[in-house]
Amino acid sequence: MNEAPMVLVIEDEPQIRHFLHSTLAGGGYRVLEAATAAAGLEYAARQPDLVLLDLGLPDGDGLMLTRRLREWSQVPIVVVSARGQEQDKVAALDAGADDYLTKPFGVQELLARIRVALRHAARVGGAVEEPVFTTGALRVDFAHRQVFVADREVHLTPNEYKLLSVLVHKAGKVLTHRQLLKEVWGLAYANENHYLRVYMGQLRHKLEADPARPAHLLTEPGVGYRFKPE
């Protein structure tokens, strides 16, 4: 999440809705408002990071909304309600809500519970696959910043690694001297063609079976270099 998390507030009473809005905005969240269950469901399609739901809605039940939402979304749902009966809580929680606050509740507690719910969501969402590039005997593990040739780890210096990264990320494509120099060394070095010769040589030496006859790190005479996968 690179921006402020977005909270969808579903609450029919304008007064409370505005109160929640300002509370959340004060807590650093972006806020989306819905006054009815129908509108809430509508807005949920915009994929908010959390839903703050008042159970006492006029049209249709908040419970039903929870269930409908859970059919396709795992967004955290924090319920607030005037009704503090145990059976209400159990029903809401079992319907898919993640937390249940009884009015009146404290602002700080609400914010703390929202933090908890977002913490959970972040853990689930964060399970991204690790990017690993493999071709022939070469393996580049970007997550670990490790490079292997035939299962033997090869140590690369920062510049060597950067250069290889750029080439591998655009595998198959020809990259001009200028492009490579800009990516690895920065704009100011865009004409230092000799750097490339030196570093390509080092990479070939470390990665290629026969550095003089490279299989992957190819020269495109007069233009630049190219990484050729298997």
Added chain:
Amino acid sequence: MNEAPMVLVIEDEPQIRHFLHSTLAGGGYRVLEAATAAAGLEYAARQPDLVLLDLGLPDGDGLMLTRRLREWSQVPIVVVSARGQEQDKVAALDAGADDYLTKPFGVQELLARIRVALRHAARVGGAVEEPVFTTGALRVDFAHRQVFVADREVHLTPNEYKLLSVLVHKAGKVLTHRQLLKEVWGLAYANENHYLRVYMGQLRHKLEADPARPAHLLTEPGVGYRFKPE
């Protein structure tokens, strides 16, 4: 989970403890009981599926227990407490608790909230952390905050321990100077690279057989450091 989920109950009052035990057993859970924070931490190493914690413990604070647990475990923690002050709730939730119930609470609500917590944990899946990490002669016991080299305990200062923790938790990965400094010392120290050199030196001195030729605590020049398991 092919068996009944195991709940660790940490509660000093025998009466309440027994009550919770029978309630949970009635709900189909296996139960582990601990009467003190110390015992709780001990039992937590057995990797229960959920921790039910009473904040009003005699020895040490329940809050501290929560934080200690969170250093290495992501087990859901449901707090029950006689204290219903908002600041208590916020503190517990921010320390890492997943839910907070104020006594007196209903049995059905407790069970429902436990179901919610287990639902979350199930979604995260097999991300269970081992309470102790072992590789070669090195053993790190996160539950007890103890470190051993060849079965001999080694004393680490707080910063040394934190640094080692971060490295070990991401074993194999290269961690940049910035990342490490942020984790251990905080954002404000993100450029104090020299700290890392000093502390890595101390860790090597204490943990490595040959500090000048480290086997696990490796330097990635120009980038950061990496813990390499066996």
Added chain:
DNA sequence: CCGGGGCATAAAAATAACCTCAAGACCGCA
């Protein structure tokens, strides 16, 4: 057949990053 451009390779020089040691500041505790 010579000379120049583009490329490859090796190795020296310069620079940057790192390690070690140790003194002094700081903090919690008796």
Added chain:
DNA sequence: TGCGGTCTTGAGGTTATTTTTATGCCCCGG
């Protein structure tokens, strides 16, 4: 207030990396 442990800071020496310099190859055109 003094003590022990820990953290912070600095200086000097070492190692790794980057940059520069030098040399040779190959191909092509004059």
